[in-house]
Amino acid sequence: xxPIVRIxxxxxxxxxxxxxxxxxxxANSLRRVMMADLPTIAIDLxxxxxxxxxxxxxFIAHRLGxxxxxxxxxxxxMRYTRDCNCLENCAYCSIVLSLNVxxxxxxxxxxxxxxxxxxxxxxxxxxxxxxERVRRSENFGTPVGKNDPDADxxxxxKIRKGQELKLRCIAKKGIAKEHAKWxxxxxxxxxxxxxxxxxxxxxWFETDEKAEWPLxxxxxxxxxxxxxEPFDFNAKPNKFYFDVETDGSLGAQEVVMKVRGDIPLx
Numbered sequence: 001x002x003p004i005v006r007i008x009x010x011x012x013x014x015x016x017x018x019x020x021x022x023x024x025x026x027a028n029s030l031r032r033v034m035m036a037d038l039p040t041i042a043i044d045l046x047x048x049x050x051x052x053x054x055x056x057x058x059f060i061a062h063r064l065g066x067x068x069x070x071x072x073x074x075x076x077x078m079r080y081t082r083d084c085n086c087l088e089n090c091a092y093c094s095i096v097l098s099l100n101v102x103x104x105x106x107x108x109x110x111x112x113x114x115x116x117x118x119x120x121x122x123x124x125x126x127x128x129x130x131x132e133r134v135r136r137s138e139n140f141g142t143p144v145g146k147n148d149p150d151a152d153x154x155x156x157x158k159i160r161k162g163q164e165l166k167l168r169c170i171a172k173k174g175i176a177k178e179h180a181k182w183x184x185x186x187x188x189x190x191x192x193x194x195x196x197x198x199x200x201x202x203x204w205f206e207t208d209e210k211a212e213w214p215l216x217x218x219x220x221x222x223x224x225x226x227x228x229e230p231f232d233f234n235a236k237p238n239k240f241y242f243d244v245e246t247d248g249s250l251g252a253q254e255v256v257m258k259v260r261g262d263i264p265l266x
Contacts (some may be wrong), residue, residue, distance in 0.1 A: 015252035019240045027240040031188045033259045036176040040071035040184050040249045045170035052163045065181045067113045067154050068144040068247040069171055077135040078173045091121040092132050095141040095171040102164040111165055112153035113143035144248035184250040192237040194219040
């Protein structure tokens with residue numbers, strides 16, 4: 001039988017679905033690919049020109065690397081640096097962002113991801129031609145939620161009067177197997193056998209197992225076991241409940257659809 005996917009809830013950055021007619025190994029591989037094998041772009045190099053904040057350079061660079069950047073259609077819109085023929089970072093394998101903030105008020109100032117600006121590439125026009133740039137969306141490479149009134153920006157640091165932060169960032173394409181900053185997912189959870197018919201879980205309890213370990217919503221999808229039902233030693237799980245939440249760099253639909261092409265269904 002072919003695998004069956006049933007969407008139970010869908011939002012821009014979150015999807016909840018049921019996967020049927022597959023084994024446990026396939027379901028787990030789906031989870032691992034969504035978390036670690038889908039390419040996105042993230043800040044990889046930070047050149048700090050001025051930093052008079054209370055935070056050291058390395059701390060700020062790490063926080064910048066964890067800021068999610070819009071990576072829609074990253075597969076075709078950007079090259080890996082290792083696959084590019086340029087001598088240094090070019091417009092086809094990198095994106096340049098800058099931040100230049102000074103505080104002149106007596107009130108503490110928040111430096112956020114909204115203040116990161118994409119800059120023209122210094123080597124633009126001299127690199128080898130390609131189709132990657134025409135495949136990019138309008139906001140490709142910008143911080144997730146930038147200029148969105150419904151999304152809170154990511155706080156990088158706070159500065160007081162007389163302090164400044166000036167830096168230049170190079171964003172590159174990568175996958176989470178290299179570093180977690182390239183993972184498009186903030187969480188991927190899946191559950192199977194909510195009634196524990198297969199006895200894969202041993203519950204510790206004091207007096208009443210059912211009262212101390214209440215069933216979740218997924219238990220409504222399956223029939224509860226009968227008291228007189230014999231245990232089936234050959235039973236295997238074939239129904240899995242997924243809840244995927246992205247960090248916004250890729251939409252939930254794009255994450256699931258890309259995984260479908262990365263894992264063979266046979």
